Amino acid sequence: MMINVFECANQEKVMTSHRYVLNAGLFMMVAVLLAVTSVCMPAAGADMQAGKSAFVYQPPQRGAPQARVGGGTRGTGGDMPELQVLAPDHVGLTTKAQPRLYWYAHSPVAAHIEFAIIDDAAIDPLLEVETGAVKVSGVQHLDLADHNITLQPGVPYQWSVALIMDENSRSTDVIASGVVERIEPDKAASSRIAGSHGKDLVAVYANEGLWYDALEAISVMIEAAPADSGLVDIRASLLDQVGLQAVAEK
Numbered sequence: 750m751m752i753n754v755f756e757c758a759n760q761e762k763v764m765t766s767h768r769y770v771l772n773a774g775l776f777m778m779v780a781v782l783l784a785v786t787s788v789c790m791p792a793a794g795a796d797m798q799a800g801k802s803a804f805v806y807q808p809p810q811r812g813a814p815q816a817r818v819g820g821g822t823r824g825t826g827g828d829m830p831e832l833q834v835l836a837p838d839h840v841g842l843t844t845k846a847q848p849r850l851y852w853y854a855h856s857p858v859a860a861h862i863e864f865a866i867i868d869d870a871a872i873d874p875l876l877e878v879e880t881g882a883v884k885v886s887g888v889q890h891l892d893l894a895d896h897n898i899t900l901q902p903g904v905p906y907q908w909s910v911a912l913i914m915d916e917n918s919r920s921t922d923v924i925a926s927g928v929v930e931r932i933e934p935d936k937a938a939s940s941r942i943a944g945s946h947g948k949d950l951v952a953v954y955a956n957e958g959l960w961y962d963a964l965e966a967i968s969v970m971i972e973a974a975p976a977d978s979g980l981v982d983i984r985a986s987l988l989d990q991v992g993l994q995a996v997a998e999k
Contacts, residue, residue: 803952804983806960806990809842830912831855835888835964836927837991840905843931843961844942847893847900851964852910852925853996854883860912860923864891866898867907875906883912887999888968900931929961948983955987963987 835851859882866876876898883889891910893900900906909926913919934942938957945953947970954963967984974980988997 803948804955804963804986806837806955806963806987807958808837808839808960809958830858830860830883830914830923832910832912832923832925833993833996834908834910834925834927835988835993835996836929837960840928840930841960842958843900843929844934844959845900845962845965846931847898848929848931848961849890849892849965849968850908850927850929850961851888851890851968853888853993853999854886856883856886858883858912860914863911863913863922865909865911866893867909868904869907870904879913888996890968900929902931902933905930934959948980951983960991 832855833853835853861879861882863879864876865874865878867874876893876896878896891908905928907926907928909924911925912923914921914923934957938953941953941957942950948967951963951966951970954966964984964987967980967987971977971980971984985997988994
């Protein structure tokens with residue numbers, strides 16, 4: 750029996766060609782699967798990262814000196830109550846003419862409280878009011894609308910909360926203070942603010958560097974749903990970002 754060498758060679762070429770096609774097809778299938786996986790996995794990772802970074806506070810790039818004071822006393826008095834203004838350590842911004850100013854009392858105290866808002870360019874304080882004792886610990890606030898106080902744009906105001914431990918010795922006051930300034934947001938920021946609601950609005954405020962607006966927005970939501978741990982976590986994250994870890998952990 751004669752073997753056709755050329756026929757065998759052709760058959761070998763055909764078989765090799767088929768193997769090449771099969772291998773190429775398999776390669777393409779693997780490539781497609783890897784491509785799909787690489788597209789989907791980053792998307793999922795991006796979503797997770799977005800969830801973590803959505804409430805990132807971006808401080809204004811002003812190079813301002815430290816503006817927050819809190820947690821101590823002006824005198825020496827042993828074991829004194831502690832309080833903290835919920836403000837960044839720089840000039841905090843707001844778009845509101847009458848924002849809420851938040852502070853934290855570590856424990857109830859019988860001492861009266863004095864709030865003051867000062868414009869360094871003015872002779873008299875914009876606000877100076879004394880209230881009753883701190884009955885409960887936790888986050889508290891002063892609503893400027895309740896006192897008919899309006900902030901002017903572009904003016905930094907120092908605001909303070911003082912626990913008056915002794916009316917006859919004000920050097921023992923426990924004092925905390927911060928600085929707030931009202932600004933007019935640019936067109937792009939105004940558009941983002943106007944188009945956002947709920948937690949999305951909190952994120953926009955934080956990303957735009959509007960500390961007081963972000964804090965007020967999330968705090969109002971917490972007041973409406975105090976059992977929502979997710980909202981509490983968002984506020985705690987914001988506080989932690991400005992160095993208020995002790996308050997954030999409460």
